[in-house]
Amino acid sequence: MSDVNSVAEKMGIPADLVSRSADARAAAAGTTSADVLSAWGGGGAVTSAPPEVESTEAPPDEADAPTSSQPEPPAETVVAPPDPAPMPAPIPAPVGEPFVPTTGEPPVLVGVHDNPWSIVTGVIGLFVAVLLLGLVGPSIPVDEPGARTSAVALTEAGLAGRDLYGNLGCAGCHTQMVRPIIADVGIGPVTLSDTNQVLGVRRFGPDLSNIGNRMSGAQMESTISGGAGHPASTLSEGSMDQLVTYLLESAPSGGGS
Amino acid sequence: MATSRSSDIRALLGGGAEEDQVAVSHFLIGAGYLVLGGILALFALLSLRFPDQSPVSFGRIELMSNTALILGFAVTTLTGGIYYALPRLTGARLARVGLARLGLFGLTGLTGLGMLSVAFGYGDGFQPFGIPWWIDIPIALTVFVPALVVFATLANRVEQRSYVTIWFVIGGVVWLPLLYVTSTLASLPFANSLFDAFGGGFLTAGMANLWILTVGMGLFYYSLVKEVGVPLASRQLAAAGFWSLGFAAAWWGAAQFTFGPGPDWVDGVAAAFGLALPIGALANAANYSLTLENSWEKVSEYPGVTSGVIGSYFAVVVGSLAAFGSFPSIASAVSLTSFWEGIEYAALLGLAPMLAAGTVFSAVGRLVGREIPDHQRRVRRFNAMTVVGAGGVLISLVAAGLYSGYSWIGGSNSAAYTDVGEGWAQASGTTVGTLILIAVGFGVVSLLGQFAYAGVVFGTVTTGKSVPQEVLVSRVGDDE
Numbered sequence: 001m002s003d004v005n006s007v008a009e010k011m012g013i014p015a016d017l018v019s020r021s022a023d024a025r026a027a028a029a030g031t032t033s034a035d036v037l038s039a040w041g042g043g044g045a046v047t048s049a050p051p052e053v054e055s056t057e058a059p060p061d062e063a064d065a066p067t068s069s070q071p072e073p074p075a076e077t078v079v080a081p082p083d084p085a086p087m088p089a090p091i092p093a094p095v096g097e098p099f100v101p102t103t104g105e106p107p108v109l110v111g112v113h114d115n116p117w118s119i120v121t122g123v124i125g126l127f128v129a130v131l132l133l134g135l136v137g138p139s140i141p142v143d144e145p146g147a148r149t150s151a152v153a154l155t156e157a158g159l160a161g162r163d164l165y166g167n168l169g170c171a172g173c174h175t176q177m178v179r180p181i182i183a184d185v186g187i188g189p190v191t192l193s194d195t196n197q198v199l200g201v202r203r204f205g206p207d208l209s210n211i212g213n214r215m216s217g218a219q220m221e222s223t224i225s226g227g228a229g230h231p232a233s234t235l236s237e238g239s240m241d242q243l244v245t246y247l248l249e250s251a252p253s254g255g256g257s
Numbered sequence: 258m259a260t261s262r263s264s265d266i267r268a269l270l271g272g273g274a275e276e277d278q279v280a281v282s283h284f285l286i287g288a289g290y291l292v293l294g295g296i297l298a299l300f301a302l303l304s305l306r307f308p309d310q311s312p313v314s315f316g317r318i319e320l321m322s323n324t325a326l327i328l329g330f331a332v333t334t335l336t337g338g339i340y341y342a343l344p345r346l347t348g349a350r351l352a353r354v355g356l357a358r359l360g361l362f363g364l365t366g367l368t369g370l371g372m373l374s375v376a377f378g379y380g381d382g383f384q385p386f387g388i389p390w391w392i393d394i395p396i397a398l399t400v401f402v403p404a405l406v407v408f409a410t411l412a413n414r415v416e417q418r419s420y421v422t423i424w425f426v427i428g429g430v431v432w433l434p435l436l437y438v439t440s441t442l443a444s445l446p447f448a449n450s451l452f453d454a455f456g457g458g459f460l461t462a463g464m465a466n467l468w469i470l471t472v473g474m475g476l477f478y479y480s481l482v483k484e485v486g487v488p489l490a491s492r493q494l495a496a497a498g499f500w501s502l503g504f505a506a507a508w509w510g511a512a513q514f515t516f517g518p519g520p521d522w523v524d525g526v527a528a529a530f531g532l533a534l535p536i537g538a539l540a541n542a543a544n545y546s547l548t549l550e551n552s553w554e555k556v557s558e559y560p561g562v563t564s565g566v567i568g569s570y571f572a573v574v575v576g577s578l579a580a581f582g583s584f585p586s587i588a589s590a591v592s593l594t595s596f597w598e599g600i601e602y603a604a605l606l607g608l609a610p611m612l613a614a615g616t617v618f619s620a621v622g623r624l625v626g627r628e629i630p631d632h633q634r635r636v637r638r639f640n641a642m643t644v645v646g647a648g649g650v651l652i653s654l655v656a657a658g659l660y661s662g663y664s665w666i667g668g669s670n671s672a673a674y675t676d677v678g679e680g681w682a683q684a685s686g687t688t689v690g691t692l693i694l695i696a697v698g699f700g701v702v703s704l705l706g707q708f709a710y711a712g713v714v715f716g717t718v719t720t721g722k723s724v725p726q727e728v729l730v731s732r733v734g735d736d737e
Contacts, residue, residue: 020723021626112492114419116411116427123428126503127435127467133526134507135439135459138519139452150518166382169375172316173308177454179516181589183665193518199454201384201513203593204305204315231304231314 007041141193150195150252152212161246164239165198175200176209176250188213189252197250205230212251220244274729276340276351277624279358283337284617285718286365288711290329291610295707297322298606299700302650305595306693313376320380320387321372326605327385327464328368328396331613332433333361335472336403338616339426341624342479343407344729346422348415353406360402367396383444384457385464385601393441400437404430421495425475428503432467436460451519458510465604466506466534470572473612474498474541477565480619481545484559490547494540501537504530505576509600512583515592524585531583535576542569560622560632560713564640565615568608571644575603578655590666595693596658599651606703607647610710614639621717626726629717639709646703653696657689664689 004022008015019033022040026033154162165171176197180190188210191197197209211220221244226232235243301318304311311318344351351357371388374380380387388396407430411423440463442448443456482489489495508531515524545566549556556562579600582591591597618636622629629635 021726023723025725112418116414116419116423119419119424119427120408120431122500123431123503124435126500127432127506130504130507131435131439131459133530134511135443135452135455138455138511138514138523139443139449140520141449141451142520143518166387167378167380169314169316169320169380169382169387171382171384172314172319175593177514177517177593179589179592181516183589183662191518193451193520195450195518197450198382199450199514199517201454201457201593202595202598204595205308226309229309231308231311233314 004037007037010041143192143194148189148192148253150189150192150197152196152249152252154196154249155245157242157245158249159246161242161244161249162198164235164243165246168233168243170208171198171200173200173202173204174206174208175203176207178207178209191252195252197252208247208250210251212248215247217244217248220247274344274350275354276344276357277729279351279354279361280337280341281621281624281718282358283333283340283361284621284714286361287330287334287337287613287617288714290325290333290365290368291707292704292711294322294325294330295606295704297325298602299697299704302693302697302700306690306697316382317375317378317380317387320375320382320385323385323461323601323605324368324372324375324388326609327469328364328371331464331469331473331605331609332400333364334613334617335429335468335476336361338476338613338620339403339407339430339472341616341620342422342476343410343426346416346420346479347410347413349410349413350729351406352409352413356402357406360399360406363399363402364396367392367399371396381444383453385461390441390445393437393444397434397437397441401434404434420479421489421492421499422475422479424496424499425471425478428499429468429472429475432463432471432503432506436463436467454514454517455511455519458513459507460510461601462508462510463506465509465601465608466502466537469604469609469612470538471499471502473609473615474502474538474569474572477545477569477612477615478541480561480616481548481565484562484619485549485552485555487548487552490544490550494544494547498537498540498544501533501540505532505534505537508583509534509579509597512579512588513592513597515583515585515588517592524588528580528583528585528588531580535573535580538569538572538576542566542573545569557633557637559619560629560636561615561618564611564618564636564643567640567644568611568615571603571607571611571647575600575608575651578651590662591658592662594658594662595654595689596662599654599658599696602654603647603651606650606700606707607643610643610707611640614710614713618713621714622721622724623727625718625721626723627717627721628724629713630721632713635709635713635716639706639713642702642706642709646699646701646706649699650696650703653692653699657692657696660692661689 004015004019007022008018018037018040022033022036025036152158176195177191177199178184178187178189184190184207187207191199191209195209215223221240222228223230224233224235224240224243297318300311301315301322304313304315304318308315340351340357371386371392374389374392375387379389381389386393407426411427437460440456440460443452443459448456478489478495508527511519511523512527512531515527549562549566556566581587582596582600614636618629618632
């Protein structure tokens with residue numbers, strides 16, 4: 001009789017897995033683990049094994065699916081317990097004929113003959129269409145050059161401050177975008193498509209597109225450091241100066257509130 | 258000792274075929290990131306309610322939470338689901354298993370690195386991840402891995418007929434890298450402000466619709482039919498669901514900039530095309546229900562089936578709210594408010610885990626040869642906490658968004674807030690604060706649901722009772 005270790009060695013599978021699987025197999029077959037191990041070790045088949053332990057799911061389910069008497073080659077085989085043959089070698093079944101459906105159930109995972117590469121073409125085409133409509137088109141500035149611009153003049157320190165604005169996650173709570181709707185009345189001049197500020201997507205805190213016209217540098221520094229219910233940011237003096245410079249320069253033409 | 262450790266890990270992963278071990282590895286790492294993302298999401302809600310008490314701002318914690326939940330959990334877990342289902346649907350060995358393993362380790366490490374970069378102030382601040390471009394580029398390379406593996410496998414397929422899951426898998430693995438690359442371009446220094454903003458919205462909406470919904474629902478078509486043993490109700494409904502989801506991809510991102518500085522036509526297009534989202538979700542949910550028509554009484558016996566079905570209807574609710582918020586008349590009130598935060602949290606804390614569970618709970622036991630311990634109770638607990646938690650967060654934040662949006666309008670009309678731009682809180686009073694606090698409470702419940710999910714996955718792998726294991730075998734006479 002083969003013991004667990006010799007079977008495990010033969011199968012190339014960890015011993016505890018072989019043991020666990022043998023127990024499960026024995027319970028399912030109404031025999032003993034020793035008999036199962038013996039069978040796996042080359043001592044013969046587990047003759048009492050019921051067919052339920054092996055089932056094969058072949059595709060077919062729809063109109064052109066074959067009948068269950070002529071199933072397609074199986075795409076998947078369920079073997080209980082572990083198949084003794086290590087992948088990837090083609091392997092004979094441990095017991096029975098694992099490649100023949102034995103459940104009598106009709107196969108349910110059914111497909112139709114088609115070419116998956118046509119799906120690839122379709123999904124790429126759809127993505128390009130959505131990309132053009134949903135990202136590229138909206139990102140092209142549309143406003144004609146006119147009397148007003150939303151592009152603020154940023155110094156070198158202001159540009160560095162704008163990067164810091166992103167690094168610190170300010171855009172998670174602040175917009176720099178004024179829309180021509182009632183909810184935004186009083187904030188500042190409406191933002192045009194030539195803006196170079198960070199638009200943001202939530203307004204949990206105040207809009208900052210026109211903050212340069214509303215607050216002094218000292219007020220900004222106090223708020224950024226934790227005043228007025230604002231989360232405290234510990235910035236070096238140089239970084240604080242850059243951030244405040246960016247905010248002070250955030251004063252597009254067209255007047256304040 | 259290296260060899261014994263390797264052997265132990267192999268045993269833990271089920272000891273089956275290499276591709277199945279890779280799939281289980283994805284499930285385990287994904288479950289870990291789900292819990293981490295859930296914890297960060299809870300902290301984000303707390304920092305929204307108590308901004309001055311938070312050591313890190315909401316703007317950064319939220320980005321970290323999104324990264325953990327989308328890249329760490331949803332991308333990783335659903336990729337594992339693809340590696341599980343694909344060989345079983347094509348009859349071919351999973352190709353490039355080593356590359357799949359490398360992709361997992363790469364994405365796992367880069368996700369963690371991206372989160373740390375945001376935490377330490379190196380992020381770029383753009384939704385949904387805020388990861389700087391020099392980490393975005395290697396991530397963009399790793400998200401090509403599932404496509405390479407899938408196409409190499411499809412090239413060797415034995416089964417010539419395509420089950421519907423194959424479409425969704427192909428769509429997901431093609432769209433994921435394209436989405437990531439285009440959105441990374443939008444965050445590069447040369448991009449203008451509009452491209453930055455729409456790129457962030459495009460990526461957020463795309464990750465939810467083109468990856469989480471598409472792959473999650475597609476894999477559930479496989480798990481559902483396999484578990485219950487009845488044929489799919491309608492291939493046509495599945496096709497409608499698939500293409501509608503692809504079509505709906507971008508619009509909840511663009512809709513958040515309604516009346517913004519982008520072209521006016523975007524507002525109308527976003528509203529009209531956004532309707533494709535609930536239609537796609539409903540087509541798939543209805544298809545699942547029709548498939549289960551005569552099997553409802555047995556549904557709770559199958560791990561994951563209840564989760565997947567509930568998740569699909571959750572998708573209908575979330576998609577309907579997103580379409581509702583896209584109409585210009587509604588968007589003028591709710592854009593920029595917590596209304597959209599509620600939708601995004603519901604997608605990440607509710608939809609993604611429920612749809613993932615639809616496949617993972619079915620697959621993990623089969624792959625490792627163990628039963629989910631006490632599965633009916635554990636799965637029921639996960640379902641209940643996730644639905645109540647994520648649903649509660651959704652309702653609270655949507656209500657807070659509606660209240661604050663209409664307060665801005667009311668304030669402007671009454672001239673009571675001449676400086677309404679000075680603050681969301683000033684315009685909305687304590688009501689919104691209370692609603693956010695309620696959302697925090699539901700966030701705790703949701704987090705318990707995420708722990709329950711991880712408990713099912715880790716519990717099955719480590720302590721589940723032995724059951725027959727599903728092992729891939731090559732057919733006699735097949736070549737390698």
